[in-house]
Amino acid sequence: MTASPSCQSLSPVLETPRLILRVPTAADFEPWAAFMADDSTRFIGGPQHPAVAWRGMATMIGAWTLEGFSMFSVIEKATGRWIGRLGPWRPHGWPGTEVGWGLAPEAQGKGYAAEGATSAIDWAFDTLGWSEVIHCIDAENHASIALAERLGSRRLRSVVRPPPLEGPVEVYGQTREEWRTRRR
Numbered sequence: 001m002t003a004s005p006s007c008q009s010l011s012p013v014l015e016t017p018r019l020i021l022r023v024p025t026a027a028d029f030e031p032w033a034a035f036m037a038d039d040s041t042r043f044i045g046g047p048q049h050p051a052v053a054w055r056g057m058a059t060m061i062g063a064w065t066l067e068g069f070s071m072f073s074v075i076e077k078a079t080g081r082w083i084g085r086l087g088p089w090r091p092h093g094w095p096g097t098e099v100g101w102g103l104a105p106e107a108q109g110k111g112y113a114a115e116g117a118t119s120a121i122d123w124a125f126d127t128l129g130w131s132e133v134i135h136c137i138d139a140e141n142h143a144s145i146a147l148a149e150r151l152g153s154r155r156l157r158s159v160v161r162p163p164p165l166e167g168p169v170e171v172y173g174q175t176r177e178e179w180r181t182r183r184r
């Protein structure tokens with residue numbers, strides 16, 4: 001079961017010890033586009049022109065209205081900087097209820113992705129009522145696989161995601177019960 005926009009806040013804000021997760025706004029575009037232009041995006045489609053990044057950001061913001069959930073912008077509390085986006089993601093035809101992640105290079109290697117994803121997965125299970133989370137990951141994306149496994153997810157299967165994406169990816173994931181058992 002998933003929650004509809006009418007039965008929950010369209011502007012949720014999640015807080016962790018070091019991060020704020022909030023719905024993206026137009027003010028996030030500059031750092032968002034800089035991240036999407038960086039080489040570290042090689043496993044999420046590769047570096048993009050800002051005009052293409054704008055479309056991607058608009059899609060993620062629009063999904064909040066369409067579905068009542070989408071990825072959050074991640075704000076570093078200590079600096080107020082936008083450092084990435086992560087959270088629930090299930091565009092049309094998607095192979096499951098995903099919690100995905102992507103942080104700007106300067107924000108990686110600090111445990112921020114795990115901290116933010118933990119909060120987003122709690123939110124997906126507790127507020128959206130999801131019964132499973134998945135993470136679609138390129139088999140060569142070792143940092144993302146390490147994060148999925150750190151969160152308790154395991155490899156489930158391979159899939160080909162809907163157009164315009166191409167090529168197989170690995171699906172990692174876990175059930176709500178597995179997550180809650182681990183969190184207790």
Ligand SMILES: CC(C)(COP(=O)(O)OP(=O)(O)OC[C@H]1O[C@@H](n2cnc3c(N)ncnc32)[C@H](O)[C@@H]1OP(=O)(O)O)[C@@H](O)C(=O)NCCC(=O)NCCS
Pocket residue numbers: 040041043044101102103104107108109110111112113114115136137138141143144146147150
């Ligand atoms: C995938 C991605 C989000 C992982 O980010 P990450 O920062 O490595 O993940 P974590 O939050 O789990 O951080 C773990 C690292 O932080 C380090 N760390 C430092 N301080 C820490 C702390 N206080 N708590 C936990 N870990 C900490 C850990 O030692 C670990 O480093 P290591 O990998 O060198 O051992 C990141 O590589 C990324 O955004 N890549 C580009 C986009 C992308 O490919 N997205 C995934 C698509 S499937």
